[in-house]
Amino acid sequence: MRIDVFTLVPHAYAWLTEQRPVAAVLGGELELRLFNYRDTTPLRSGQVDDEPYGGGAGMVLRVDVVAAALEAAYEADPPGRVIALTPKGRPLTQAVVEELAAEPELTLLSARFEGFDERIVEHLATDSISVGPYVLSNGDLPAMIVLDSVARRLPGALAEGSAELESFSAELDRGLEYPHYTRPAEFRGWTVPEVLLSGDHRRIETWRREMVKVT
Numbered sequence: 245m246r247i248d249v250f251t252l253v254p255h256a257y258a259w260l261t262e263q264r265p266v267a268a269v270l271g272g273e274l275e276l277r278l279f280n281y282r283d284t285t286p287l288r289s290g291q292v293d294d295e296p297y298g299g300g301a302g303m304v305l306r307v308d309v310v311a312a313a314l315e316a317a318y319e320a321d322p323p324g325r326v327i328a329l330t331p332k333g334r335p336l337t338q339a340v341v342e343e344l345a346a347e348p349e350l351t352l353l354s355a356r357f358e359g360f361d362e363r364i365v366e367h368l369a370t371d372s373i374s375v376g377p378y379v380l381s382n383g384d385l386p387a388m389i390v391l392d393s394v395a396r397r398l399p400g401a402l403a404e405g406s407a408e409l410e411s412f413s414a415e416l417d418r419g420l421e422y423p424h425y426t427r428p429a430e431f432r433g434w435t436v437p438e439v440l441l442s443g444d445h446r447r448i449e450t451w452r453r454e455m456v457k458v459t
């Protein structure tokens with residue numbers, strides 16, 4: 245799949261692209277393109293935002309700037325879903341991540357300060373997504389959350405089976421995964437559940453199913 249991110253800080257994505265799972269699928273299952281609104285802004289001196297009509301604090305990302313960025317990247321309409329990252333959007337859940345990972349193309353729009361001119365959300369975006377009921381300073385951490393969570397669903401991102409059986413997966417009825425333990429078997433008197441040391445795979449499977457927490 246291809247993910248295009250529109251941002252003011254493309255360099256901020258360098259860290260994420262060096263980490264697995266994004267690094268594992270980049271150039272293969274995932275093509276990532278980063279666009280800087282400033283490169284295509286029709287305004288002078290790289291201006292991208294402006295004061296809000298009606299007054300008030302903060303600056304608002306301009307609709308003409310985002311339209312120019314999309315036109316420069318796609319010439320015609322963007323080929324897939326265009327997602328505005330905003331606290332007012334649809335909450336991001338694992339089911340939404342799986343839905344997005346099935347798309348061939350995604351466009352992510354990041355804003356900052358007061359956020360988007362509402363016409364961007366209404367007319368240029370097809371969707372809006374929130375990464376949680378709290379406010380971050382810009383849409384780049386949310387865009388990276390979408391990128392990471394979608395990338396780990398792509399073939400080759402993880403060891404086989406890891407993404408199928410984890411918290412919020414359909415396989416676990418969207419519940420929270422059972423606990424994991426590793427060596428040592430005892431530390432400061434804290435022991436590992438006996439069943440996990442038993443070698444009895446049927447009992448282990450039953451125990452793990454019992455330990456899944458319903459959400």
Ligand SMILES: C[S@@+](CC[C@H](N)C(=O)[O-])C[C@H]1O[C@@H](n2cnc3c(N)ncnc32)[C@H](O)[C@@H]1O
Nearest residue numbers: 329330331355356359374375379380382383386
């Ligand atoms: C400071 S926020 C703007 C908050 C906005 N004035 C409000 O009260 O809803 C700046 C930008 O960060 C991004 N952002 C902040 N929190 C977010 C969240 N929970 N989910 C998705 N994007 C978020 C959005 O792109 C947003 O436009």
